[in-house]
Amino acid sequence: MAETMKLEIFRYHPEKDNEPTFQTYEVPFLEDWVILDAINYIKDEIDGTLSYRWSCQMGVCGSCGMMINGVPKLSCAVFLKDYYPDKIRVEPLTGFPVERDLIFQMDDFMTKLTEIQPYIIRNKDEEKPLDEGEYLQTPAELARFKPYSMCINCMLCYAACPVYALDSTFIGPAAIALGQRYNMDSRDHGRDARQELIASHEGIWECTFVGECSAVCPKDVDPAAAIQRAKVSSTIDWFKDVLIPWGKKK
Amino acid sequence: MGKKEMSTYHRPFPNTWWLKRKPYVLFMIRELTSVFVAGYCIFLLVFVYKLTQGADVYGNFIDALKSPSSVALHFIALAFVLYHTITWFNLTPKILVLYKGEERIPQGLVAGMFYAGWVVVSVIVALFVLGM
Amino acid sequence: MAKSNEPIWWSLFSAGGMVAAMILPVLIIITGILVPFGLVDDDPLNFERIYTALSQSYLIKLILFIVITLPLFHWAHRFRFTLVDVGLKSVSTLISILCYGGAIAGTIIAAIIFLRI
Structure with missing residues (x-):
């Protein structure tokens, strides 16, 4: 079986949750995948309820910022391989109120x-x-x-x-x-x-x-x-x- | 029904935030160097005060510099004050932005000028205080 | 929005930081290493020599006064914000009074001591 990696993602549903939770997903590990690729894979293949912002996938639109292991980064600009094989923790940007999952209020x-x-x-x-x-x-x-x-x-x-x-x-x-x-x-x-x-x-x-x-x-x-x-x-x-x-x- | 106000979640931001990541820890150490800066200045003030109290009082004070606790405190203060000096000179070129035409003068060069100045000032102070 | 008086404190902070960065390390080396370990000849800090130097030159007195007092303001400003940064913002006025008040008190005490030389 191909190699996989775990992403631990901040989940918060404003109508159901009082407190956020963390949900762990297992995604394929590909050398050329950035974290945003893995999150898109989760959305498309595993859990369509995951909400997050993204657009250009090339570091110019500025919409996919997330906390990656506690550090603010553009999720389209960090590779999975830089964290492999450890679990990656993904949270919405610190300092802003959270609307849902990784979406914060700007x-x-x-x-x-x-x-x-x-x-x-x-x-x-x-x-x-x-x-x-x-x-x-x-x-x-x-x-x-x-x-x-x-x-x-x-x-x-x-x-x-x-x-x-x-x-x-x-x-x-x-x-x-x-x-x-x-x-x-x-x-x-x-x-x-x-x-x-x-x-x-x-x-x-x-x-x-x-x-x-x-x-x-x-x-x-x-x-x-x-x-x-x-x-x-x-x-x-x-x-x-x-x-x-x-x-x-x- | 009117528009429902979206309920957002406000994450707590603990006062121990500065322990969470190395750059924040280094920042906090940088800020705390000021305590040792002030501590040493108070020591200098006591030094001058003892000078006003006559040769005997002053002599005892200078002798006390040889005590292990004084030496230890000086070493700790030196470490923090050197950290202050290094961070200070490394950050100065960010504020002192100089251009030669279109080209910005490299930050390393600006910092280097401060380090050079520091060496010169230190040598002058040492020669003066030590009377050589 | 009210005009801020921070520039006065910030400029004292900056000036004090520069003085501290430039001059304190060598002084600490002198009083903490060179003198106690006897690495320099003739006891350079002997009473006669230092007292004469300070009492006979206003310039030296002024320089030492500045070296002692400006870094106090550097501390006051930096430490004030350190306390705010660790979550004490609710008592920030009290912190400001204690920090800048401390530096001002130190400066007044220094002035009194220096006038006695």
Whole structure:
């Protein structure tokens, strides 16, 4: 008989269960299978009631994030062979309320993402008409924010963040990194508008630089660094305000 | 009937979360280095205080540095403070992001500059305190 | 949202962390290894020498004062958040008062001691 592997999966049915349980499934072990392949096999062949999110299967859509043995990962990007022959424990991303099985509620993140205004904001009087063409940018200007623009909103960084898990009022890694992505864009004028939220206590100041958000990021966005750099620039703002209170306040 | 509110399950997040994974344990050790940093600064403050109490009091204090407990405490403090120094310099390049044109100056190089500065400062302090 | 006063504590934390990282290891090696094990000649920490150095130079006094006090604020800020991170957020105001209060008290005591030299 071919080799098999065991997956221990978090199950929670909102209409039947008060408490989650773990259910163990035995799946074929294939060298080229990722964990998502094994979960798809369970759904198709063993238990159609298992619920989870997935889409692209190639690490760009950011929807298949799960806790794999306690570590947030994209389940389409981790191979079974890296765990074989041990049992793999699969849970929904930490820090979010669970809706059903591996599906967690992402409303909080979506709200925060909107609040951070992750888009280019121009000063009203500096908006040029469409027929004047694009706002040009040098490669050097692009390089300043490009790494932060790689975020796929997979929320692994939130699941890695103990500060967010302890208190979900914290804005969290991805949203702040995306705020910084636009703050550092030479075409953007929206920093002051974002700063109200970023420089608040719930913004950057709750972060204790655990650094795991950056360690688990599948796109090397380095949100931890983005947050620390926002602390530096917000501190400079603060001292400017205190030392030259009559200066540049609009 | 109106729309039924979906019941979600909120998993508990234990206060012992930092014991669960190695990176979290290392983080907690990094944070606790601050206790030894402050402890040694208080020791330095006592050192200066003893200095104000005259040569005899100060002399006894310096003699007590030779005691096994003082040496042991110094070794423990040194281990934690060195861990602070290393983690501090390794994280600094994440915050101090420097560019040369389009290219980011490698983090290792920025950290290396801090390590080099640390060696220079340490040698200067040692030469000064030891009066060589 | 209220404007945060965290920048003042964070900048003290950072400055103190840098001072501690740069200067404390060598000092610990001196007072914990070199002097007690007699690895340096002529008892460099003898009373006359240290007292003269400190009492005759405002610059040396100021440097030592900074080396002692800034890392206290580094501790205060870091330890405050360590306690919050292990689940004591409900008493975070009390923690802040004790931590920063401790560092401020240490600084005042240091100032009093240094003025006596």
